[in-house]
Amino acid sequence: MPELPDVRVLEEYLDATALHQEVAKVRVRDEAVLDGETPAGLGRKLGGRSFLGSHRHGKHLLVETDGAVWLTLHFGMTGELAYRRKADTHPEYARVEVRFRNGAALAFVCPRKLGRVGTTASVPAFLDRKDLGPDALRMDAAAFRKRLEKRRGFLKTALMDQSALAGIGNVYADEILFQAAFHPRDPVGPAVEGDAGRDLWLTLQGVLDTATEALAGRRSFPDTYLTPHREEGASCPRCGAELAREKVGGRVTCYCPRRQGEEAAQEAA
DNA sequence: AGGACGCCCTGTTCGC
DNA sequence: TGCGAACAGGGCGTCC
Numbered sequence: 001m002p003e004l005p006d007v008r009v010l011e012e013y014l015d016a017t018a019l020h021q022e023v024a025k026v027r028v029r030d031e032a033v034l035d036g037e038t039p040a041g042l043g044r045k046l047g048g049r050s051f052l053g054s055h056r057h058g059k060h061l062l063v064e065t066d067g068a069v070w071l072t073l074h075f076g077m078t079g080e081l082a083y084r085r086k087a088d089t090h091p092e093y094a095r096v097e098v099r100f101r102n103g104a105a106l107a108f109v110c111p112r113k114l115g116r117v118g119t120t121a122s123v124p125a126f127l128d129r130k131d132l133g134p135d136a137l138r139m140d141a142a143a144f145r146k147r148l149e150k151r152r153g154f155l156k157t158a159l160m161d162q163s164a165l166a167g168i169g170n171v172y173a174d175e176i177l178f179q180a181a182f183h184p185r186d187p188v189g190p191a192v193e194g195d196a197g198r199d200l201w202l203t204l205q206g207v208l209d210t211a212t213e214a215l216a217g218r219r220s221f222p223d224t225y226l227t228p229h230r231e232e233g234a235s236c237p238r239c240g241a242e243l244a245r246e247k248v249g250g251r252v253t254c255y256c257p258r259r260q261g262e263e264a265a266q267e268a269a
Numbered sequence: 270a271g272g273a274c275g276c277c278c279t280g281t282t283c284g285c
Numbered sequence: 286t287g288c289g290a291a292c293a294g295g296g297c298g299t300c301c
Contacts, residue, residue: 001293001294001295002295003295032277032278059295074295074296075295076278076294076295076296077278077293077294077295078278078279078280078293078294111278111279111280112277112278112279112280112293112294113277113278113279114277114278114279114294114295114296115295116296130296151271151272152271152272153271153272153273157272157273160295162295162296169294169295170293170294170295249272249273249274250273250274250275250294251293251294251295252292252293252294
């Protein structure tokens, strides 16, 4: 489920494979993944262009071209990219294929069709249209507090709100809360104010960076991380207590009831 | 207006 | 053994 760290890895992949090659044509195999575009429109806008580089914002990947258009990619739950040097066949579940003049192709692969492919004239226009807050890794501690302090409701729900800050999804919201010893249903205010807020912001940065390195294969997840232990019936990697699984905000939420109980939350605050 | 919830979509898993 | 139901979840629309 591509969240901010996953999309960072996809960005590295796209930049390492698909830049500076002229687009011959765009093949849309399933229109359901198009975001405000038609197959013909997408082909017209990208045809003859080359990708110059990419800009990630939250879970979105925006690809700059040498024309007046950016390609926008969102990966939903099961989306990924697949570049092939010789594009004689297409990968399974390839929904959109950008074919280059050199015979290579970049495929947008998305089995469950929850991802989206579109275009935008500029990055700010796209962020405005999608109502996205600042990228979670490009905001300082003060901005983090300011975006969240007035919110009511659950801390986990607030961390996952893309209009407050962009990039955190279900898995890394749980990981941040686990590392910071907050309960998913804790109120937002006490968690983001003062020293506790700065600690939570630091934890958030650390989790997203650590996860990126793990997903990129440059290291593995630390033994103290929750993410590799999300399966049902697992125990807390820090204290051994049985992990809890509940729905919070409609999403499966995994946490340690001992370390992230109300007592732990109060100690942290 | 902000928060809660249902729905989209389909591969996988579970239960009878 | 086989088939259908439930589940997963990011984002969006809708409702309160």
